[in-house]
Amino acid sequence: MTADTTGGQLGTAEREESWRRLGSETFDLVVIGGGVVGAGTALDAATRGLRVALVEARDLASGTSSRSSKLFHGGLRYLEQLEFGLVREALRERELMLTRLAPHLVKPVSFLYPLTHRVWERPYTAAGLFMYDSMGGARSVPGQKHLSRAGALRLVPALKRSALIGGIRYYDAQADDARHTMTVARTAAHYGAVIRTSTQVTGMVREADRVSGVRIHDVEDGRTQEVQANAVINCTGVWTDELQRLSGSRGRFRVRASKGVHIVVPRDRIVAESGLILRTEKSVLFVIPWRNHWIVGTTDTDWNLDLAHPAATKHDIDYLLEHVNSVLATPLKHDDIEGVYAGLRPLLAGESEETSKLSREHAVARVAPGLVAIAGGKYTTYRVMAADAVDAASPDLPGRLQSSITDKVPLLGADGYHALVNQVDQLGARHGLHPYRVRHLLDRYGSLVHEVLALAEDRPELLKPLTAAPDYLQVEIVYAASHEGALHLEDTLARRTRISIEYPHRGVDCAQQVAELMADVLGWPQETTNREVKIYKARVEAERDSQTQPDDEAADAIRAAAPEARPELKEPEPA
Template sequence: MAQPDPRQAEAITGRLGAAEREAAWRRLDADQFDLVVVGGGVTGAGVALDAATRGLRVALVEARDLASGTSSRSSKLFHGGLRYLEQLEFGLVREALRERELMLTRLAPHLVKPVSFLYPLTHRIWERPYTAAGLLLYDTMGGARSVPGQKHLTRAGALRMVPALRSSALVGGIRYFDAHADDARHTMTVARTAAHYGAVVRTSTQVVGMLREADRISGVRVRDVEDGREVDVAAHVVVNCTGVWTDEIQRLSGSRGRFRVRASKGVHIVVPRDRIVSDSGLILRTEKSVLFVIPWRSNHWIVGTTDTDWNLDLAHPAATRADIDYILDHVNKVLATPLTHDDIEGVYAGLRPLLAGESEETSKLSREHAVARVAPGLVAIAGGKYTTYRVMAADAVDTAATDLPGRIAPSITDKVPLLGADGYHALVNQADQLAGRHGLHPYRVRHLLDRYGSMVHEVLALAADRPDLLRPVPAAPDYLQVEVAYAASHEGALHLEDVLTRRTRISIEYPHRGIDCAEPVARLMAEVLGWDDRTVAREVEVYTARVEAERDSQTQPDDQAADARRSAAPEARSHVTEPVA
């Protein structure tokens, strides 16, 4: 069968496959770009989409995988940030609620879903009116636009909603709504949407130097960390969207930065749904911040987070035994049946890129973002919240306009649905028919729709001549084998960890953390990517070592010991070096 032209396929579907990857390398070498975006997290993907939809020539390069850093390790919430009201950050809350609304209704309804939270009241008389006033402000700012507003409950009503709570742990409750999403899948979809509108998107492509013409930055030198090739990429502006690596990339330019970024470690645990009997998520106050119990898929809870300084390996933050104990101790204060370490299916640690203050605790550092033109031809953006990535991206492109020839169009990404959004609602109504055509149970089709939206047809097309791909992944039956094939053929997955950790979330949803299905998943990827038996064996070996290192780190008493254990695991991308972008 004749293969489509890679550029044409990329433009039509935002496909990130092997042919598109090689075509992207040639374009990096040959084209003059308006913007080169460094960093493939949600901010970098958002900048690429914003620039591409303004008609600019843009390339996005990422040293590892899309969302491989902070953007796959968040609390997975699209929320206004209720606690920021107490910090009087009203503008941030209003902005975040507007973005949440756009995601729910227009831009990504297939990925971003409403979720309810119960706030247990623990003090009589004053706490209910105080909390109600805050939630009324939250609802008025936009929190109740397309989801229900706050609902007040007696203790008995709250216990009916969340039977898992100890009756002595509350005197009543208030339910409110926010939204959540699979952060890694959302980020990858933003990047694919940017490719759909003409952006060059290339992972495993590390910035190793900055190009200069006189006193200005004129591009970057990049290395393919899969094979070691290097090439110069010419651009009018380089946009540093590397989050916690902002300072490291800044040093490559030889220019002094305008702000400093601090890394704050946040740890979450994943437990089975039946360990906490509840019809709603929970938000609990702690002495430092808040703790969320968040519904995850149909059969898990995510519980977190911590908020502590981190000054060690930025690529592989490690959770410690103390971090996990902190989460368990706080959630068990309100649960009738306490959680134990044996209940934990998965653990993940991520780093928030916070704008640094002089002596503030990380939980009190601002989640506002900052954009600066740190040198002619170089823009940096840092801070912010996942929820407000689109606003951050627009601000970065606006700042880059100073160094771009001619006038640029205004941002339009508030009107640009992500791939899979168009037609999603109609397909939900047609799920039974779609299931019947493909011999699947309707719940399987709904699962696919909430991950791919209207791109579900592309996914299922891979199984047209391979009905065996519609079988579950061995040892990970929540996923179908066709999803693995699609991750490698369309979603830019280059390594086993990309699929098990980010294209799916098998690494945190099963107690085996992906080890039990590593071999069959690697075999499926090999069919698409052309791996030989030796490569399959290495991928399984590297992934297994990663999981064992993470498990070992999670038994350590402090950050230094945990970091030493986690950092000992080998890298899947053999040519990547520190600092990474």
């Protein structure tokens, strides 16, 4: 397939052209699901020379892939579960992201592991970290470093002196998961994939005993049509079983949803030069540096309610505060919390009844002729999962399938990024921006920063920050709508930016300004702009209310009652 010269732009013109192509072409693969695995599968297939389309009912990364712990990590705790293969694979992927595929998006991050037991704990933990480092964990980041109690407290003065007897510092990596997923999808579009959001699969097309395509429904305007394909890949994560029922064939595996809740607090509430990893009775708790904030998480509980909008409860938030406060000299309070988010992990249903013990290995199966399903896994290994999914579809594809090459395909914005980092002063001077601001833009867009700033050439006012969310420039909102596929206010405030979790107002105070900037690009009449603001405010109010509820059922009832931004979304009917 020929590379798209627009740089993978996902704008209104591309959206209309995508609809035309979906109805008129026959694809090798249709991928269902715009999370990181779906986007990765579309990129894998496109770069093997296949004709591929990806459809997503809501927004890119609108499910699990925008609500993770935002880490690219080997998973230290999987060493204890003796999942050495998973850890080695994940560390290889982390290394690829840091060095070749996405250095603009994925960054090293350090963690302190506080030691609390004398004699046995230091050698035990050191042995685990030595394995971690030697499996590839210390290639482009420093290896473990042992610290006395005084050394650990110098690194993290926020800790109670009684909370540790020493510590070990080690490194992992982190990324803005929603931006990373969106960039993977745009890279797939750049290599010729059709990427279309707000496009819901309502049924499978069959030819005799095989799946030969999907029926789709545009949830913005209600249009429907059929898409013809040699094979369909179900990459819908926690919706895997639901899509499986739609196909009318029996699944080979079941997926359980495990809810993980995170809270976001200001950076000055925890005085530390490093993140923290703490043991809990069930799993581990991370305190992760995130720009001017800390992310504290996560919980790990079964969830059997609304898959689209998992709700955090007061109990979830209290659990996180209680565990982190057990080691902090100055405890965090409810009033310190700027943002809260809840996500669902798609775990393969296994023997263990505890979700924290379920494997993060992934499973892929050809569940019927023309239909492949993939589930499980972890964000870090999305590229491996994608390659496995495309390989599994090969019996349904004509001709010889080329090998996966995504380990050699940098994501959009990676090429030229390092040179631009060295040129921040010149770039800032040219556009009248502080070098700090340019660095922030480079870590979000990489070398696509030129494309972003070009939108302000005739409108210099777009280089001013948003009034109520000054970490972001107005031009970034325009770019989200013109190039990054944002169709609704929620897409921009929750995923293209992270305003919804980084400011105590959760995006409400800048909703009007952001909606008006998007309206210019998307051609919204005033009525639509007002509706978007109203729906977003209702979403935030429902989330705030749900976070005061004692249990999942009460929280879910409140959150699920908030209106949907996508007006035509409907429950799929089983085939």
